Amino acid sequence: MSDLNKASQDAIDAAANSEQVALVLAVLQAQQITQAQQAPVPPAPVVQQSGGAAKWIGIGLGGSALLLAVAVSAVAVAISAVALTICVLILRSVWQDLRKG
Incomplete structure (x- = not known):
């Protein structure tokens, strides 16, 4: 070649x-x-953690304080109802004594 x-x-x-x-x-x-x-691939969803023990301890203490406040309020209402009933009975007795003369 x-x-x-x-x-x-x-x-x-x-x-x-x-x-x-x-x-x-x-x-x-x-x-x-x-x-x-092409459309971008969306990222995988992030799983949120539920929190630690401190969160649940706080919820328990808060719930206990709330229930304690409700119980004290119920006792206060009951004492007020008894006191009002006694006052009404005493006033009724006084009124009857005044009417009899």
């Missing part, structure tokens, strides 16, 4: 290689474009 034939064959091979490289680059660019157009 002469140098001219060898050079022309090398030029043909180079042209074919550059066409293949251009085709591969076009495919890669098309893949990048389609990946950019």
Whole structure:
């Protein structure tokens, strides 16, 4: 093979290689474009922890204080009702004594 034939064959091979490289680059660019157009994947939902023991101890103490306040209020209402009943009975007795003369 002469140098001219060898050079022309090398030029043909180079042209074919550059066409293949251009085709591969076009495919890669098309893949990048389609990946950019796809919607991003949403992140996985984050599971929140329920809290520690201190939270539940606080809830227990708060609930106990609330129930204690309700109980004291109920006792106060009961004492007030008894006192009012005694006052009404005494006033009724006094009124009857005044009417009898």
